[in-house]
Amino acid sequence: MGLLTLFILISFTAPIALSDSNPSAYEVIQEYDFPVGILPKGVTSYDLNRDTGEFSAYINKTCSFSVDSYELEYSSTITGVISKDRINNLKGVKVKVILLWLNIVELVRDGNDLRFSVGIASADFSINNFAECPQCGCGFDCNDFLLSSS
Template identity: 55%
Template sequence: MSTTDIIILISAVFLLLPPLLTSSSAPTAYELLQQYNFPGGILPKGITGYEIDESSGKFRAYLKGTCSFSLEGSYQLSYKSIISGHISKNRLTDLKGVSVKILFFWLDIVEVIRDGDNLDFSVGIASASFPLDNFFVSPQCGCGLVCHDELENPSLPLSSM
């Protein structure tokens, strides 16, 4: 190998090295929510990807399939495989793909607003407010926050049954 070949090879390595070293990976959907002042737990575990137009706030988040679970024994939630809407600081609007069962009816959650230490969920005709700390952990499809693996992991405290 000539000196010129070695210089070209070293130059090529240095030109290719910066892209390999820089970590320009996009934040997860849960981290993106935090950038807009929302806890990641308003989305269930299993988001496979998302798209966002940062200029308009329009977004889409993707699950492998539909997802449903119960929270606090009284609220049933359902997520479609595509969740969409608009996001801005402290506001999720024009939501599509998230529903809550109230009595015998499924109603679409159309808006979520962060108001201090609370999240206000609106179904259009009514809204309910919940403490922010209820949403620090993402629920799991099928079992919510009380999943079977808790019973198999002795380091986790058991809920009283």
């Protein structure tokens, strides 16, 4: 009788375990209350330690684009520590301010705003600006980019 019970348990739990696939990097950041648009399109994989919040996200190559008056650059590896509404110790994301490239070191969600910090200064942006993922090379203006490059 014990062997039959074990067999029944295995047959009922196996399909559940097999159907449980890993969420995408974009789904994971949403679990921590961030919009998908904080990452560009093209994240190929990620590592996450759910106990410590340490993460790494991987893109095939360095990715840069402009959003409004800002130039952003993502390294091929982005690392940091994520918790609900906060990413700190961020590495691999830069913003160009005047002539200087500054590392974005922290990202905090405060209600409907996202605060990007470069350490000595920060800027707040509406979360609505990050509903979609920007694309390497053209950001959110990809239709204009494709028309001008053809």
